[in-house]
Amino acid sequence: MAREFIILECTEAKAEGKPISRYISTRNKKSPNTPNRLEKKKYNPNLKRHTLHRETK
Numbered sequence: 001m002a003r004e005f006i007i008l009e010c011t012e013a014k015a016e017g018k019p020i021s022r023y024i025s026t027r028n029k030k031s032p033n034t035p036n037r038l039e040k041k042k043y044n045p046n047l048k049r050h051t052l053h054r055e056t057k
Contacts, residue, residue, distance in 0.1 A: 004029045008053035010044050019046045023053060 003026045010021040021044040027034055037055040044051045 002028055002030045006038060007056045008038070008040060008042060009056050010042075010047075010051050011054050012051040013044055013047055016047075021046060021051075021053070027055075 006025055006027055008023040008025055013020050021042070023040075023042050025038075025040070027038055039052060039054050041050050042053045043049070044053075
């Protein structure tokens with residue numbers, strides 16, 4: 001299988017020093033469409049709004 005698990009971590013909460021929200025997702029490892037780190041807008045329950053979540057290493 002060419003799919004890998006990734007962890008998405010909130011960037012805005014990290015900058016504000018608040019508890020970080022994390023999500024687990026998958027992506028196609030061999031896809032030329034996503035060569036860089038994946039970014040998605042997800043809900044952060046600590047900030048009570050949708051924020052940008054970026055893939056961690």
